[in-house]
Amino acid sequence: MQRIFHTPEGVRDIYSRECSQKHQLQDRIRKVFQGYGYEEIETPTFEYFEVFSREVGTVPSRDLYKFFDREGNTLVLRPDFTPSVSRACATYFSPEKEVVTLSYTGQTFVNSSSYQGRLKETTQMGVERIGDDSPEADAELLAMTVECLLASGLREFQVSVGQVDYFKSLLGEAELDEEAEERLRELIAEKNYFGVEELVEGQNLNQDLSAALQQIPHLFGSREVLDRARSLTDNPMAVQAVERLEKIYEIMKIYGYEKYISFDFGMVSKIQYYTGIIFQAYTYGTGEPLVKGGRYNNLLKHFGTPAASIGFVIVVDSLLTALSRQKIETFQEEEPYVLTYTEDMLEEAVVKAQRLRKEGRRVALRKVKEGC
Amino acid sequence: MRYLTIALTKGRLAQETLDIFEKIGVTCEEIRDKDSRKLIFVNEELKLKFFLAKGPDVPTYVEYGAADIGITGKDTILEEGRKLYEVMDLGFGACRMCVCGPESARELLHNNQLIRVATKYPNIAKDYFYNKKHQTVEIIKLNGSIELAPIVGLSEVIVDIVETGSTLKENGLKVLEEVCPLSARMIVNQVSMKMEDERIRKLIGDLRNVIKG
Numbered sequence: 001m002q003r004i005f006h007t008p009e010g011v012r013d014i015y016s017r018e019c020s021q022k023h024q025l026q027d028r029i030r031k032v033f034q035g036y037g038y039e040e041i042e043t044p045t046f047e048y049f050e051v052f053s054r055e056v057g058t059v060p061s062r063d064l065y066k067f068f069d070r071e072g073n074t075l076v077l078r079p080d081f082t083p084s085v086s087r088a089c090a091t092y093f094s095p096e097k098e099v100v101t102l103s104y105t106g107q108t109f110v111n112s113s114s115y116q117g118r119l120k121e122t123t124q125m126g127v128e129r130i131g132d133d134s135p136e137a138d139a140e141l142l143a144m145t146v147e148c149l150l151a152s153g154l155r156e157f158q159v160s161v162g163q164v165d166y167f168k169s170l171l172g173e174a175e176l177d178e179e180a181e182e183r184l185r186e187l188i189a190e191k192n193y194f195g196v197e198e199l200v201e202g203q204n205l206n207q208d209l210s211a212a213l214q215q216i217p218h219l220f221g222s223r224e225v226l227d228r229a230r231s232l233t234d235n236p237m238a239v240q241a242v243e244r245l246e247k248i249y250e251i252m253k254i255y256g257y258e259k260y261i262s263f264d265f266g267m268v269s270k271i272q273y274y275t276g277i278i279f280q281a282y283t284y285g286t287g288e289p290l291v292k293g294g295r296y297n298n299l300l301k302h303f304g305t306p307a308a309s310i311g312f313v314i315v316v317d318s319l320l321t322a323l324s325r326q327k328i329e330t331f332q333e334e335e336p337y338v339l340t341y342t343e344d345m346l347e348e349a350v351v352k353a354q355r356l357r358k359e360g361r362r363v364a365l366r367k368v369k370e371g372c
Numbered sequence: 373m374r375y376l377t378i379a380l381t382k383g384r385l386a387q388e389t390l391d392i393f394e395k396i397g398v399t400c401e402e403i404r405d406k407d408s409r410k411l412i413f414v415n416e417e418l419k420l421k422f423f424l425a426k427g428p429d430v431p432t433y434v435e436y437g438a439a440d441i442g443i444t445g446k447d448t449i450l451e452e453g454r455k456l457y458e459v460m461d462l463g464f465g466a467c468r469m470c471v472c473g474p475e476s477a478r479e480l481l482h483n484n485q486l487i488r489v490a491t492k493y494p495n496i497a498k499d500y501f502y503n504k505k506h507q508t509v510e511i512i513k514l515n516g517s518i519e520l521a522p523i524v525g526l527s528e529v530i531v532d533i534v535e536t537g538s539t540l541k542e543n544g545l546k547v548l549e550e551v552c553p554l555s556a557r558m559i560v561n562q563v564s565m566k567m568e569d570e571r572i573r574k575l576i577g578d579l580r581n582v583i584k585g
Contacts, residue, residue, distance in 0.1 A: 158566055160566055191457040191565060192460065192461075194580065220566070283563075284563075284567060287436045287437025287563055
């Protein structure tokens with residue numbers, strides 16, 4: 001029989017220095033979560049398919065790891081924590097009476113075969129704030145995102161904040177046919193300015209609305225983007241969306257983290273359940289966002305308890321990669337003290353090791369053969 | 373300032389891209405030197421790095437952020453289906469993705485029967501037949517000289533890029549249906565777009581003025 005020594009594609013062993021760094025990183029992030037008073041929660045690694053179904057709007061069904069239990073129910077390896085935590089929250093807490101704040105750490109599994117070179121199992125750490133629709137809640141999560149990244153040792157990064165309602169409301173006003181709407185959404189997601197221009201000009205829209213839609217892919221950058229976004233439209237829902245971001249920005253100033261925040265009205269996410277602000281954090285050295293989050297006011301309805309909520313996850317593996325590519329070394333490397341002993345010195349060695357361990361030292365016992 | 377890295381598609385597309393870059397004042401003489409064995413070419417003044425890659429690899433480099441910007445054909449972007457920003461149609465390298473075959477194969481495309489399709493672009497072919505035409509087909513992936521397939525009876529039709537159509541004509545084949553128009557596109561890594569917003573936006577704006585002008 002051929003013996004197998006390597007792991008399947010998309011999963012891997014983490015050991016030695018990297019493993020210790022990963023755990024230190026997780027400890028730092030957990031401290032931030034705890035500092036904000038978030039309670040920890042664990043949910044199962046696999047759940048019924050219904051928790052991650054199409055109506056919920058998480059990772060597409062074809063990218064899930066699915067299997068069956070004895071009764072023939074379809075089970076799914078968790079691809080995303082938010083639906084699991086929402087389900088648990090709807091079952092055990094009463095978010096309609098009191099705000100629930102939860103944090104978690106664990107593995108997620110996404111089976112995307114076309115993305116060679118991407119991990120299929122990743123460690124994520126995140127928080128959910130359930131039953132709170134205030135801009136203060138939005139700001140708190142953004143502040144936590146910034147703080148987690150700072151705690152990791154990262155210095156140059158950006159948290160880009162979008163607002164799905166802005167685009168949605170303009171789209172509603174435009175009343176495009178389904179195909180054009182889908183195409184426009186795609187072009188905006190691709191930031192294909194000229195494609196958007198062409199498409200919008202081809203539609204019979206009033207001038208203001210047409211100009212506003214054409215501006216959406218350009219609407220990203222620092223605080224002044226909000227003023228531009230507001231000047232483009234009178235649509236009450238769109239204006240409200242901008243005002244919300246202004247309010248959030250003001251609160252970020254109180255935290256003192258406003259310099260990490262930028263805005264992007266063209267941001268769209270593959271995740272369908274987002275309803276208000278969405279945000280992602282980026283840095284150099286990794287082509288993917290490190291943090292993904294947003295407001296999902298309709299998700300808990302699926303689990304029987306409607307509640308406005310917001311959350312984010314940090315992709316720990318990506319963050320670790322970014323830190324190592326940027327050569328940021330803030331982790332402590334304390335080598336254990338190696339205590340060698342020979343057969344007849346066993347008792348002294350164990351006593352000494354135990355004493356040192358009680359003092360908090362790392363002690364490794366190694367027996368040496370006599371005469372060596 | 374950081375270097376911005378630009379991945380170009382080896383061959384004619386790279387030449388045309390460099391021509392248009394020259395018009396906006398972005399030059400890289402080294403890369404034009406055919407005898408050079410270098411893999412990376414640098415413009416120190418503008419802090420730009422260039423490298424040449426095979427077409428289908430360009431979206432990969434850009435998706436993972438190994439290159440911030442890439443210039444490649446729409447065909448490879450569609451085929452690779454990667455997560456990136458496709459910011460601009462550069463206009464050159466225009467051609468069409470078509471279903472081709474002998475005239476006798478035309479009717480096979482109308483009555484939903486199972487046919488064999490040879491192509492270098494299995495994803496594009498699959499998407500066209502399954503999602504647009506709702507026809508079940510068997511796809512045969514080939515790596516070159518696709519026109520050969522219907523002639524020797526490996527497949528009924530092919531899905532391939534058509535420029536002038538002269539190769540098809542010489543071999544008794546015809547364009548039966550057009551899948552989509554193609555041309556060179558500029559693609560940008562999603563993180564780079566945020567982190568290097570100003571420089572990339574300026575580059576896009578400049579290029580656009582040249583193309584429209």
